[in-house]
Amino acid sequence: MQLHEYQAKNILSEYNVPIPFGQVALSDSECEKISSSINGKVVIKAQVHAGGRGKAGGIKIVDNPLDAKKVAQDMIGGTLKTFQSGGTKFPINKVYVEEASDILKEFYLAVTMDFDEKCPVIILSTEGGMNIEEVAEKTPDKIMKIHVNPLIGPSPYKVRNLLYSLNLEKKISQQISNIIQNLYRIFKSLDCTLIEINPLAITNQEKVIALDAKITIDDDSIFRHSDIEELFDETQMNQSELKALRNDLAYIKLDGGKVGCMVNGAGLAMATMDITMKAGTAPANFLDVGGSASEERIEEAYKIIASDNDVEVILVNLFGGILRCDVAAKGIINGFENYNKSIPMVVVLRGTNSEDAKLLLENSELDISFAEDLPTAASEITKKLKK
Ligand code: GDP
Ligand code: MN
Numbered sequence: 001m002q003l004h005e006y007q008a009k010n011i012l013s014e015y016n017v018p019i020p021f022g023q024v025a026l027s028d029s030e031c032e033k034i035s036s037s038i039n040g041k042v043v044i045k046a047q048v049h050a051g052g053r054g055k056a057g058g059i060k061i062v063d064n065p066l067d068a069k070k071v072a073q074d075m076i077g078g079t080l081k082t083f084q085s086g087g088t089k090f091p092i093n094k095v096y097v098e099e100a101s102d103i104l105k106e107f108y109l110a111v112t113m114d115f116d117e118k119c120p121v122i123i124l125s126t127e128g129g130m131n132i133e134e135v136a137e138k139t140p141d142k143i144m145k146i147h148v149n150p151l152i153g154p155s156p157y158k159v160r161n162l163l164y165s166l167n168l169e170k171k172i173s174q175q176i177s178n179i180i181q182n183l184y185r186i187f188k189s190l191d192c193t194l195i196e197i198n199p200l201a202i203t204n205q206e207k208v209i210a211l212d213a214k215i216t217i218d219d220d221s222i223f224r225h226s227d228i229e230e231l232f233d234e235t236q237m238n239q240s241e242l243k244a245l246r247n248d249l250a251y252i253k254l255d256g257g258k259v260g261c262m263v264n265g266a267g268l269a270m271a272t273m274d275i276t277m278k279a280g281t282a283p284a285n286f287l288d289v290g291g292s293a294s295e296e297r298i299e300e301a302y303k304i305i306a307s308d309n310d311v312e313v314i315l316v317n318l319f320g321g322i323l324r325c326d327v328a329a330k331g332i333i334n335g336f337e338n339y340n341k342s343i344p345m346v347v348v349l350r351g352t353n354s355e356d357a358k359l360l361l362e363n364s365e366l367d368i369s370f371a372e373d374l375p376t377a378a379s380e381i382t383k384k385l386k387k
Contacts, residue, residue, distance in 0.1 A: 001216065001217045001219055001222055001228070001229075001232055002049050002214070002215075002216050002217075002236070003214075003215045003216070003217070003228075003231055004047045004048075004049070004094070004096075004231075004233060004236075005045060005047060005096055005212060005213055005214070006022070006023075006024040006047055006094070006096045007215075007231045008195075008213035008214060008215040009022065009096075009210070009213050011186060011190070011215060012182075012183075012186070012210055012213055015182045015183075015185055015186050016178075016182050017179050017182045017183060017186075017197075017210055018175075018179075018207065018208065018209045018210065019209055019210050019213070020098050020099050020100075020101050020209055020211065021038065021098065021099045022034075022096055022097060022098030022099065023096075023097055024047065024094050024095070024096050024097070025072060025076075025094065025095050025096075025097050026076070026093070026094055027072070027076065028069045028070075028072040028073040028076060029069065030072075031044065031068050031069055031071075031072035031076075031095055031097050032065045032066070032068055032069035032072070033065075034068075034097040035062070035064070035065040035068035035069070035097055036065040038097075038099045039099070040099065040100065041061055041062065041063055041099075041100035042061070042062050042063075042065075042068050042097060042098065042099065042100060043059065043060070043061050043097075043098045043099075043100045044059070044060045044061075044062060044068055044071045044072060044075065044095050044096075044097055044098075045058065045059050045095060045096040045097075045098065046058035046059070046075050046080050046092045046095055047092065047093070047094040047095060047096055048080050048085075048090035048091070048092055048236060049090060049233070049236035049237075050080065050082045050084050050085035050088070050090055051082065051084045051198075051214065052082035052083045052084040052085075052131070053080060053082055055082065055083065056080055056081065056082040056083070057080070058075070058080045058082065058092075060075075061100055068097065071095075072095050072097075075092050075095050076092055076093065076094070076095060077092070077093075078091075078092050079091050079092060080092055086255065087255065088238065090236055091235050091236075093233075093235060101201055101203050101209060101211060102203050102204040102205065103199070103201045103202070103203060103204075103211070104201075104202050104203060104204050105126075105128075105201070105202040106128035106129035106198075106199030106200070106201055106202075106211075107124065107125065107126055107128040107176075107199060107200040107201075107202070108123070108124065108125040108126075108127065108128035108129075108132050108135070108196075108197070108198045108199065108200065109122075109123070109124050109125075109128075109176075109179070109180070109183070109196075109197045109198070109200045110122070110123045110132075110194065110195060110196040110197065110198070111123075111183050111184055111186075111187040111192070111194070111195045112193065112194045112195070112196075113193060114145075114147060117147050119147050119148055119149065119150060120147075120148040120150060120184070120187060120188075121145050121146065121147050121148065122145065122146040122148060122154060122159075122180055122183075122184070123143060123144070123145055124143075124144045124145075124146075124162065124176075124180075125142050125143045125144065126142060126166060127139065127142045128198055128199040128200055128201075129198065129199040132198060144162055144165075146158045146159060146162060148184065150188075153181075153184055153188075154180055154181060154184050156177070156181075159177050159180055159181075160173075160177065163176055163177060169206070171206055172202060172206065172208060175207070175208035176200070176208055179197075179200070179208060179210070183195050183197070186215070190215070190217055190225060190228065191217060191218045191221035191224065191225065192215055192216060192217055192218065193216045193217070193218050194214065194215070194216040195213075195214070195215050195216075196213070196214040196215075197210045197211075197212065197213055197214075198212055198214075199211050199212060238253055240253060240304045240307065240308065241253060243300065243304055244287070244300075244301075244304055247296075247297050247300040247301075248290065248297065249287060249288070249289055249290070249293075249297060249300065249301055249304070250266070250286070250287070250288040250290070251285060251286065251287045251288075251301075251304055252285060252286040252287075253284070253285050253308065254282070254283055254284055254285055254286060256282050256310075257276070257281060257282035257283045257284035257285070257310065258281045258282070258284055258310060258311065258312040258313065258385060258386075259276040259279070259281055259282070259283050259284055259311070259312070259313050259314070259315050259381060259385075260283075260284050260285055260287070260305035260306070260308060260311035260313070260314040260315070260343070261273065261276065261283050261284075261285060261286065261287055261305075261314075261315050261317070262287050262289060262298075262301055262302070262305060262314060262315070262316045262317070262318070262332075263287065263288055263289070263316075263317050263318065264288060264289050264290060264291060264293065264318050264319060264323055265288065265290075265291060265319065266288055268317060268319060269286055269287075269288045271374065272315060272317045272374070273286065275315075275317075275374045275375075275377060275378050275381075276315060276378070276381065278375075278378045279377075279378040279379070279381040279382050279385075280382060281381070281382075281385060284305075284308055284310045284311050285305060285308060285311075287301055287304065287305060289301050289318075289323070289328075290323075291321065291322050291323060292322045292323055293323055293327075293328070293331070294327070294331075295327050295328075295330050295331040295334065296331065297331070298327070298328050298330075298331025298332060298335070299331045299332070299334040299335040299338065300335070301331070301335070302314075302331065302332050302334075302335025302336060302339065303335050303338075303339045305343075306335065306336075306339055306341045306343055307339075307341075311343060312343070312344070312384070312385055312386050313343065313344050313345070313346060313381050313384045313385055314343050314344070314345045314346070315345075315346050315347075315348075315377060315381060316328075316332065316345060316346070316347045316348065316349070317347075317348045317374070317377070318348070318349055318350075318351075319350055319351050320349065320350065320351030320352035320353060320354055320357075321351055321352060323352075324352045324353045324357075325349045325350075325351060325352060325353045325354040325356070325357035326353040326356040326357045326360060327353075328349075328357060329349075329356075329357035329358075329360040329361050330360065332345075332361070332366070333360065333361070333364045333366070336364065336365070336366055342365070342366060342367060343367075344367045344368075344369075344384040345366055345367060345368045345369070346368075346369050346370075346371055346377050346380040346381050346384065347361060347368055347369070347370050347371070348370075348371050348372070348373070348374065348377050349370075358370060369383075369384070
């Protein structure tokens, strides 16, 4: 689960990581009011779940409360699409209003998991502010890492050695070192998958502060953090993905594909995606109904796939174990009847009650081809795709 910048900054502040003064505004007049309480320049920042806002016009610096109001008027109620948002336009419902900082240098600092080393890792780069993926690709030597033993935490000597190699003034490196320890405390206490501060700014007044903050919490541990669960902003999510989440379905919309895939089990989902590629097209989604989906959940799954305008053919590939194929078939038929949208379907069913399921589907109004195996399914898909 991703947090907004303003929510992440509240957490940073609780854990003694310095941030500039700022408050969130829901309207232009609120933005004006907060701006008038700030001396000097003010930064207005669109609160959306996408990075790269700066380049996309989602960050504006203004001189006075009236201009702040104007910027908020334009932003709130609008949308923002950035190079990181993958084509999605995120609605802007809130802006963060912050005192502008006098930046001397911008660093990058993150804590995340290193799955190769199987431990948390602290990542620091002197090339902050910009796209870190680009830095990693062009100048990998500018990215420094400290691997953390989870039983000990970040060893102070490792942090010291790393900061020493940057030839920073003691005053600065002391602040960064404290920030690293505090970020790690957040990472651990809140079960984060990522904390990213980009930029971590060094100001002309020799203060180190977090100018931007991104925190992502591991979805599997949200149940341990009810206070954080409340921070979830469902407007920032693809609405079909949200519906899926509410129905306990693992659904991910994919770009560019034409085949909607209804599958149970992640392994089968992967294989199914390979098969659609083999049919000369790409999957439009990844939908795993899970091992024990009910009729209602299958109906929801059908509706989610059918409501995707990219989908020309639906490939149903289910293995009946705990999930009974006839239950799945009923769910699909209900979805089709209640949603009243027919999309050609290729169906592979094996396992518990698969024969009953085929009978049910054959007797429905759905346009269905059955396949005994995945290669046959692939050629059936090819036949059904629009030319
Ligand atoms: P992002 O583009 O979504 O990552 O948004 P950021 O919060 O990182 O802001 C992008 C850039 O705006 C930063 O790298 C800074 O260069 C600039 N910026 C943000 N806040 C301030 C500020 O208080 N003062 C100044 N001068 N620049 C700022
Ligand atoms: Mn940033």
